[in-house]
Amino acid sequence: MATETLKTLKRSDVPEDMTWDLTKIFATEADFEATFTEVESLLPKIAAYKGKLRRSARLLLEALTLRDEISQKVGKLYVYSRMNSDVDTTNAHFQGLFGRVQSLYGKVGASMAYMSPEILTIKPEKLASFVEKNAGLALYKHEFDELARERQHVRSDEVEQVLADASEIFSGPRDIHTMFDNADLRFPDVEDEKGVMAPLTHGNWASKWLDNPDREARRRAYDTMFGTFNTWRNTMAATYSARVKLDIFSAKSRKYDSALHKALEGINLPVSVYTSLIDTVHANLPRLQRYLDLRRRVLGLDKLAWYDLYVPMVPEFEYKITYPEAQDKVIGAVSVLGSEYADALRGGFDSRWIDVMESEGKKSGAYSWGTYGTPPYMLLNWHDTMDEMFTLAHEAGHSMHSWFSRKHQPYPYSGYTLFLAEIASTCNEALLAHYLLQQTTDPELRKYILNHQLESIRGTLVRQTLFAEFEMIAHAEAEAGKPLTADVLCGIHKGLNEKYYAPAVEIDDKIGIEWARIPHFYYNFYVYQYATGISAAMSLARQIIEEGEPAVKRYLKFLSSGSSDYSINLLRDAGVDLSTPAPIQEAFDAFEGYLDQYEELL
Numbered sequence: 001m002a003t004e005t006l007k008t009l010k011r012s013d014v015p016e017d018m019t020w021d022l023t024k025i026f027a028t029e030a031d032f033e034a035t036f037t038e039v040e041s042l043l044p045k046i047a048a049y050k051g052k053l054r055r056s057a058r059l060l061l062e063a064l065t066l067r068d069e070i071s072q073k074v075g076k077l078y079v080y081s082r083m084n085s086d087v088d089t090t091n092a093h094f095q096g097l098f099g100r101v102q103s104l105y106g107k108v109g110a111s112m113a114y115m116s117p118e119i120l121t122i123k124p125e126k127l128a129s130f131v132e133k134n135a136g137l138a139l140y141k142h143e144f145d146e147l148a149r150e151r152q153h154v155r156s157d158e159v160e161q162v163l164a165d166a167s168e169i170f171s172g173p174r175d176i177h178t179m180f181d182n183a184d185l186r187f188p189d190v191e192d193e194k195g196v197m198a199p200l201t202h203g204n205w206a207s208k209w210l211d212n213p214d215r216e217a218r219r220r221a222y223d224t225m226f227g228t229f230n231t232w233r234n235t236m237a238a239t240y241s242a243r244v245k246l247d248i249f250s251a252k253s254r255k256y257d258s259a260l261h262k263a264l265e266g267i268n269l270p271v272s273v274y275t276s277l278i279d280t281v282h283a284n285l286p287r288l289q290r291y292l293d294l295r296r297r298v299l300g301l302d303k304l305a306w307y308d309l310y311v312p313m314v315p316e317f318e319y320k321i322t323y324p325e326a327q328d329k330v331i332g333a334v335s336v337l338g339s340e341y342a343d344a345l346r347g348g349f350d351s352r353w354i355d356v357m358e359s360e361g362k363k364s365g366a367y368s369w370g371t372y373g374t375p376p377y378m379l380l381n382w383h384d385t386m387d388e389m390f391t392l393a394h395e396a397g398h399s400m401h402s403w404f405s406r407k408h409q410p411y412p413y414s415g416y417t418l419f420l421a422e423i424a425s426t427c428n429e430a431l432l433a434h435y436l437l438q439q440t441t442d443p444e445l446r447k448y449i450l451n452h453q454l455e456s457i458r459g460t461l462v463r464q465t466l467f468a469e470f471e472m473i474a475h476a477e478a479e480a481g482k483p484l485t486a487d488v489l490c491g492i493h494k495g496l497n498e499k500y501y502a503p504a505v506e507i508d509d510k511i512g513i514e515w516a517r518i519p520h521f522y523y524n525f526y527v528y529q530y531a532t533g534i535s536a537a538m539s540l541a542r543q544i545i546e547e548g549e550p551a552v553k554r555y556l557k558f559l560s561s562g563s564s565d566y567s568i569n570l571l572r573d574a575g576v577d578l579s580t581p582a583p584i585q586e587a588f589d590a591f592e593g594y595l596d597q598y599e600e601l602l
Contacts, residue, residue, distance in 0.1 A: 202364030368398030397428035422533025
């Protein structure tokens with residue numbers, strides 16, 4: 001047996017053109033320090049407006065303008081320090097910078113904690129007269145409307161101050177999980193299909209191991225991954241339980257019915273959207289079973305195991321694509337959205353928006369980030385696969401949503417809510433799949449692309465809804481006073497896998513620990529938005545492809561709108577109404593259409 005061991009790149013070995021250029025945020029660390037000092041100097045100034053906001057329109061506008069200036073500056077500090085830390089989580093210097101910024105961020109929040117409660121003490125008719133008298137305040141009208149809607153959940157100055165002072169504590173469980181998962185946790189090497197002892201990492205978990213055509217290699221990686229997490233099950237349960245308790249404390253402190261209610265009410269979304277998503281997915285589980293049976297037959301198995309869910313159903317077909325080739329494909333796919341979109345994205349590719357390669361200590365997975373006044377950066381952990389090309393398209397969708405919103409909206413509305421966050425990204429994936437299918441008549445390649453789309457819908461709509469149901473149950477158990485022990489959490493997760501995947505998939509005890517490796521569980525009811533997002537995105541992509549220019553105009557307006565209106569309204573104007581289950585059902589209809597196409601090629 002071969003004894004060769006494959007190694008992950010060191011950060012110093014990554015070519016510069018494969019790293020992001022953070023000098024566009026701060027040219028030097030001295031500039032970072034100067035801005036840090038400036039923010040510190042502005043905090044007494046913003047605090048000095050306390051008690052004065054109701055006196056005049058002028059003072060209110062001055063305070064809001066200064067608030068925005070401070071927020072923009074501290075946002076750049078946060079992004080710069082965190083992104084430098086993310087590419088090497090073992091780098092103590094950047095960990096230290098990020099820790100300082102987190103502390104400053106808490107001070108910024110504390111210095112501004114009085115603002116929302118104080119604005120709410122201004123009588124509505126007086127606030128309206130302020131807006132009439134001072135044209136500058138018109139910018140904040142939607143923000144004032146949002147505040148009024150949340151009036152019953154904003155607490156006294158004293159309570160708001162305490163909550164702001166506690167802001168660093170709220171990120172504690174997430175920070176612990178991030179550092180443990182990326183910097184401290186190590187997996188044993190695993191024997192691959194060639195008999196080589198190869199590294200198992202978060203970055204290659206899917207591309208090398210779950211996609212591996214050798215079933216025994218998949219099983220060994222599965223046993224190693226979840227076996228390793230299982231040795232830390234009690235630590236992980238305590239960490240996640242702390243996160244859930246903080247969610248519940250935050251909801252109670254602001255007088256919400258539940259943690260879920262707080263997460264949705266913040267974006268004016270009824271809880272029924274969340275529960276309807278779960279109910280609609282449950283109603284379509286027979287379609288999932290049909291797909292899983294197809295997968296079993298194509299793979300030639302008597303019974304599927306969990307580690308059989310990701311390997312391509314065209315195992316003899318190898319699709320390799322380099323990073324530059326993938327860039328060209330993505331640009332080709334999004335050209336249907338017009339030259340402004342495609343040219344801006346190509347410019348981003350050429351000016352180092354992206355940190356591409358996996359390296360030791362680098363944060364796993366992929367994301368798009370940045371803030372007002374910075375490029376919309378992307379983090380990848382690249383491998384030459386079709387999945388990675390779709391990940392590039394996905395993160396590029398996030399980045400272009402940010403690029404359009406920041407270009408067309410003033411700072412207060414330049415961001416977009418988490419409810420909208422996964423739509424532009426997944427729309428890009430749908431456009432890429434359509435583009436690739438249009439380019440080829442090769443039945444094997446078509447099956448490969450169709451397999452990818454089927455897996456995308458299963459992995460995003462079905463799997464993320466399973467995760468959303470896990471979060472809902474875990475929070476409900478904790479709200480009922482039940483401890484979230486490792487056994488409880490593993491029991492919930494295994495039970496949901498049985499509900500969604502059995503009888504087609506044989507569910508064993510190991511899958512129960514999967515919840516421990518999901519970082520999104522530390523972001524308080526985030527994952528359901530992947531499921532609603534893919535449903536909305538598939539509808540928008542269909543409209544773009546079928547209608548052309550009218551749908552493109554609606555879509556680009558949506559991308560340019562930031563948070564200038566309620567999310568549900570912005571999406572409805574673009575052509576999708578997620579207040580009904582119709583988009584979720586439409587996504588399952590598309591899923592069945594892909595199934596039909598695949599079976600026709602057999």
